[in-house]
Amino acid sequence: DGGITQSPKYLFRKEGQNVTLSCEQNLNHDAMYWYRQDPGQGLRLIYYSQIVNDFQKGDIAEGYSVSREKKESFPLTVTSAQKNPTAFYLCASSPSGQGAGEAFFGQGTRLTVV
Protein backbone atom coordinates (compact mmCIF):
# COMPACT_ATOMS: atom_id res chain seq x y z
CA ASP A 1 0.00 0.00 0.00
CA GLY A 2 1.25 3.49 -0.81
CA GLY A 3 1.61 5.91 2.02
CA ILE A 4 3.72 8.16 4.15
CA THR A 5 5.28 6.86 7.34
CA GLN A 6 6.66 8.78 10.26
CA SER A 7 8.70 7.30 13.06
CA PRO A 8 8.83 7.14 15.95
CA LYS A 9 5.30 7.93 17.07
CA TYR A 10 6.57 9.26 20.41
CA LEU A 11 10.01 10.70 21.11
CA PHE A 12 11.56 12.07 24.26
CA ARG A 13 14.54 14.35 24.24
CA LYS A 14 16.73 15.73 26.95
CA GLU A 15 17.51 19.41 26.81
CA GLY A 16 20.60 20.12 24.76
CA GLN A 17 20.26 17.04 22.55
CA ASN A 18 19.60 16.85 18.85
CA VAL A 19 16.96 14.39 17.66
CA THR A 20 15.98 13.25 14.19
CA LEU A 21 12.45 12.48 13.09
CA SER A 22 12.02 10.11 10.19
CA CYS A 23 9.61 10.54 7.26
CA GLU A 24 9.40 8.08 4.37
CA GLN A 25 6.94 7.98 1.47
CA ASN A 26 6.38 5.46 -1.30
CA LEU A 27 3.88 7.58 -3.22
CA ASN A 28 6.53 8.72 -5.73
CA HIS A 29 5.81 12.31 -4.74
CA ASP A 30 8.40 14.93 -5.59
CA ALA A 31 7.49 17.34 -2.81
CA MET A 32 7.76 16.75 0.93
CA TYR A 33 7.05 18.99 3.92
CA TRP A 34 7.45 19.28 7.67
CA TYR A 35 4.84 21.01 9.80
CA ARG A 36 4.69 21.72 13.49
CA GLN A 37 1.37 21.63 15.36
CA ASP A 38 0.85 23.13 18.83
CA PRO A 39 -2.38 22.82 20.84
CA GLY A 40 -5.07 25.17 19.57
CA GLN A 41 -2.88 26.25 16.69
CA GLY A 42 -2.96 25.63 13.00
CA LEU A 43 -0.10 23.95 11.20
CA ARG A 44 3.08 25.92 10.71
CA LEU A 45 5.50 25.06 7.93
CA ILE A 46 9.06 24.31 9.03
CA TYR A 47 10.81 23.18 5.82
CA TYR A 48 9.81 21.88 2.44
CA SER A 49 11.51 20.22 -0.49
CA GLN A 50 10.22 20.26 -4.06
CA ILE A 51 12.93 17.99 -5.44
CA VAL A 52 15.78 15.77 -4.32
CA ASN A 53 18.86 17.62 -3.01
CA ASP A 54 16.94 20.86 -2.64
CA PHE A 55 14.91 22.28 0.22
CA GLN A 56 13.56 25.63 1.38
CA LYS A 57 12.86 27.21 4.75
CA GLY A 58 9.28 27.60 5.80
CA ASP A 59 7.84 30.02 8.33
CA ILE A 60 9.56 28.63 11.45
CA ALA A 61 12.83 27.02 10.30
CA GLU A 62 15.04 28.31 13.11
CA GLY A 63 16.41 25.48 15.26
CA TYR A 64 15.59 22.82 12.67
CA SER A 65 17.51 21.19 9.81
CA VAL A 66 16.56 18.80 7.01
CA SER A 67 18.11 16.78 4.22
CA ARG A 68 16.68 15.33 1.01
CA GLU A 69 19.20 12.84 -0.31
CA LYS A 70 16.54 10.46 -1.60
CA LYS A 71 13.13 11.11 -3.11
CA GLU A 72 11.44 8.86 -0.55
CA SER A 73 13.00 10.33 2.58
CA PHE A 74 12.91 13.73 4.27
CA PRO A 75 14.28 13.53 7.83
CA LEU A 76 13.93 16.47 10.22
CA THR A 77 16.52 17.19 12.90
CA VAL A 78 15.42 19.21 15.90
CA THR A 79 18.56 20.83 17.20
CA SER A 80 19.42 22.13 20.63
CA ALA A 81 18.97 25.63 19.20
CA GLN A 82 15.20 25.09 19.06
CA LYS A 83 14.06 26.70 22.30
CA ASN A 84 10.61 25.14 22.55
CA PRO A 85 10.67 21.85 20.67
CA THR A 86 7.82 20.07 22.48
CA ALA A 87 5.11 19.71 19.82
CA PHE A 88 3.41 17.36 17.37
CA TYR A 89 5.35 17.12 14.10
CA LEU A 90 3.65 16.22 10.85
CA CYS A 91 5.30 15.23 7.61
CA ALA A 92 3.45 15.52 4.31
CA SER A 93 4.04 14.89 0.64
CA SER A 94 2.37 16.00 -2.55
CA PRO A 95 2.76 15.45 -6.27
CA SER A 96 4.51 18.17 -8.20
CA GLY A 97 2.86 20.21 -10.92
CA GLN A 98 -0.40 22.10 -11.08
CA GLY A 99 -2.61 19.58 -9.39
CA ALA A 100 -5.02 20.39 -6.62
CA GLY A 101 -2.11 20.78 -4.26
CA GLU A 102 -3.54 18.42 -1.72
CA ALA A 103 -1.07 17.09 0.81
CA PHE A 104 -0.91 13.54 2.14
CA PHE A 105 0.07 13.41 5.79
CA GLY A 106 1.87 10.94 7.99
CA GLN A 107 0.54 9.96 11.41
CA GLY A 108 2.79 12.37 13.23
CA THR A 109 5.56 12.25 15.84
CA ARG A 110 4.97 13.68 19.28
CA LEU A 111 8.21 15.11 20.64
CA THR A 112 8.55 15.88 24.33
CA VAL A 113 11.52 17.52 26.00
CA VAL A 114 12.24 16.07 29.44
Added chain:
Amino acid sequence: GEDVEQSLFLSVREGDSSVINCTYTDSSSTYLYWYKQEPGAGLQLLTYIFSNMDMKQDQRLTVLLNKKDKHLSLRIADTQTGDSAIYFCAESIVGGGADGLTFGKGTHLIIQP
Protein backbone atom coordinates in the same frame (compact mmCIF):
# COMPACT_ATOMS: atom_id res chain seq x y z
CA GLY B 1 -1.39 38.60 3.91
CA GLU B 2 -3.05 35.23 4.10
CA ASP B 3 -5.27 34.37 7.05
CA VAL B 4 -7.76 31.57 7.57
CA GLU B 5 -10.22 31.82 10.46
CA GLN B 6 -12.39 29.12 12.04
CA SER B 7 -14.33 28.73 15.26
CA LEU B 8 -12.45 26.53 17.71
CA PHE B 9 -15.38 24.34 18.81
CA LEU B 10 -18.70 23.07 17.47
CA SER B 11 -21.04 20.81 19.42
CA VAL B 12 -23.86 18.89 17.70
CA ARG B 13 -26.19 16.03 18.55
CA GLU B 14 -25.69 12.67 16.91
CA GLY B 15 -27.85 12.43 13.81
CA ASP B 16 -28.03 16.21 13.27
CA SER B 17 -26.13 18.06 10.57
CA SER B 18 -22.86 19.78 11.43
CA VAL B 19 -21.85 22.97 9.66
CA ILE B 20 -18.26 24.09 10.08
CA ASN B 21 -17.45 27.56 8.81
CA CYS B 22 -14.26 29.16 7.59
CA THR B 23 -13.31 32.57 6.30
CA TYR B 24 -10.21 33.42 4.33
CA THR B 25 -8.66 36.66 3.20
CA ASP B 26 -6.59 35.89 0.11
CA SER B 27 -8.70 36.67 -2.94
CA SER B 28 -6.31 34.85 -5.25
CA SER B 29 -6.93 31.46 -3.62
CA THR B 30 -7.31 28.78 -6.24
CA TYR B 31 -8.16 25.75 -4.09
CA LEU B 32 -9.83 25.45 -0.70
CA TYR B 33 -9.60 22.29 1.35
CA TRP B 34 -11.09 20.52 4.32
CA TYR B 35 -8.88 18.18 6.31
CA LYS B 36 -9.90 15.93 9.22
CA GLN B 37 -7.59 15.11 12.13
CA GLU B 38 -8.50 12.38 14.59
CA PRO B 39 -6.80 12.35 18.02
CA GLY B 40 -3.07 11.65 17.83
CA ALA B 41 -3.15 11.19 14.07
CA GLY B 42 -2.16 13.02 10.94
CA LEU B 43 -4.46 15.03 8.70
CA GLN B 44 -6.70 13.33 6.19
CA LEU B 45 -7.93 15.21 3.15
CA LEU B 46 -11.73 15.11 3.12
CA THR B 47 -12.52 17.21 0.11
CA TYR B 48 -11.46 20.28 -1.80
CA ILE B 49 -13.12 22.82 -4.05
CA PHE B 50 -11.75 24.92 -6.85
CA SER B 51 -12.42 28.61 -6.45
CA ASN B 52 -14.59 28.85 -9.57
CA MET B 53 -17.10 26.44 -8.03
CA ASP B 54 -19.96 27.24 -5.64
CA MET B 55 -20.71 23.82 -4.27
CA LYS B 56 -19.35 20.32 -4.15
CA GLN B 57 -21.12 17.28 -2.71
CA ASP B 58 -19.58 13.96 -1.79
CA GLN B 59 -21.85 11.52 0.06
CA ARG B 60 -22.53 13.08 3.50
CA LEU B 61 -20.24 16.03 2.86
CA THR B 62 -21.31 19.29 1.19
CA VAL B 63 -18.90 22.15 0.63
CA LEU B 64 -20.26 25.61 -0.07
CA LEU B 65 -18.08 28.46 -1.28
CA ASN B 66 -19.13 32.10 -1.26
CA LYS B 67 -16.27 33.72 -3.09
CA LYS B 68 -17.65 37.24 -2.72
CA ASP B 69 -17.68 36.94 1.08
CA LYS B 70 -14.61 34.65 1.17
CA HIS B 71 -16.59 32.14 3.19
CA LEU B 72 -16.27 28.37 3.02
CA SER B 73 -18.42 25.86 4.86
CA LEU B 74 -18.43 22.11 5.35
CA ARG B 75 -21.74 20.43 6.08
CA ILE B 76 -21.73 16.88 7.45
CA ALA B 77 -25.15 15.27 7.21
CA ASP B 78 -26.32 12.73 9.82
CA THR B 79 -23.35 13.36 12.09
CA GLN B 80 -21.99 10.19 13.71
CA THR B 81 -19.65 9.62 16.67
CA GLY B 82 -16.92 8.71 14.19
CA ASP B 83 -17.07 12.26 12.87
CA SER B 84 -15.66 13.56 16.15
CA ALA B 85 -12.34 15.17 15.17
CA ILE B 86 -10.66 18.46 14.42
CA TYR B 87 -11.50 19.88 11.00
CA PHE B 88 -9.02 22.17 9.30
CA CYS B 89 -9.84 24.58 6.54
CA ALA B 90 -6.92 25.43 4.24
CA GLU B 91 -6.38 27.57 1.20
CA SER B 92 -3.81 27.40 -1.53
CA ILE B 93 -2.78 30.27 -3.74
CA VAL B 94 -0.45 28.14 -5.80
CA GLY B 95 -2.36 24.91 -6.25
CA GLY B 96 0.83 22.99 -6.84
CA GLY B 97 2.02 21.97 -3.42
CA ALA B 98 1.58 22.10 0.31
CA ASP B 99 4.10 24.95 0.67
CA GLY B 100 1.33 27.19 -0.62
CA LEU B 101 -1.19 25.91 1.93
CA THR B 102 -2.39 28.16 4.75
CA PHE B 103 -4.29 26.34 7.49
CA GLY B 104 -6.86 27.62 9.95
CA LYS B 105 -6.47 26.67 13.61
CA GLY B 106 -9.04 23.91 13.31
CA THR B 107 -12.60 23.38 14.58
CA HIS B 108 -13.04 20.68 17.18
CA LEU B 109 -16.32 18.88 16.40
CA ILE B 110 -17.91 17.42 19.54
CA ILE B 111 -20.74 14.92 19.15
CA GLN B 112 -23.37 14.70 21.87
CA PRO B 113 -25.32 11.43 22.21
